[in-house]
Amino acid sequence: MEFQKPGTVVAELWCHDFHESLAFYTQTLGFVVGQHKPGSRHAYLVRGGSQVMISNFDYRGTWETGPFEKPLGRGLNFSFFVDDVQSIYDDVKAKGVTSFVDIYNIWYWRPDCMANHREFAVLDPDGYMLRFSECIDHRPLKPDDEDHMFE
Secondary structure, rough: OOOOOOOOEEEEEEEEHHHHHHHHHHHHHEEEEEEEEOOEEEEEEEEOOOOEEEEEEOOOOOOOOOOOOOOOOHHHHEEEOOOOHHHHHHHHHHOOOOOEEEEEEEEOOOOOEEEEEEEEEOOOOOOEEEEEEEEEEEEEEOOOOOHOOOO
């Protein structure tokens, strides 16, 4: 696996409890450890083409933009595009995780078509919103599609 190729965005998520977060991402969500030095509280995680880093919070006065209070990541969500969202949803639910947004279908406007996505969202132990989405269908654009893209 090639990490951090030019043009790649990799979210680094600070966490309150590294081991709890590592277990959630690997055992619950199916990420695999791409890089982790034994004894460290930092890991590079991979699921398909998605890459995320988790790191135990350690105040150093460098990267902190505000209080480190749950829920973290307010105002954003991380979208992971997957091949079989239903099986991920079923697996997560079977492990007792409550979804933040239950699975549903939605049409999204794209420059060249309308894309039908099936998706759901969960919160990780620190409150980061993680959305899993699969494109299940698409259709040509209709003249009035742009008028409805924000409804």
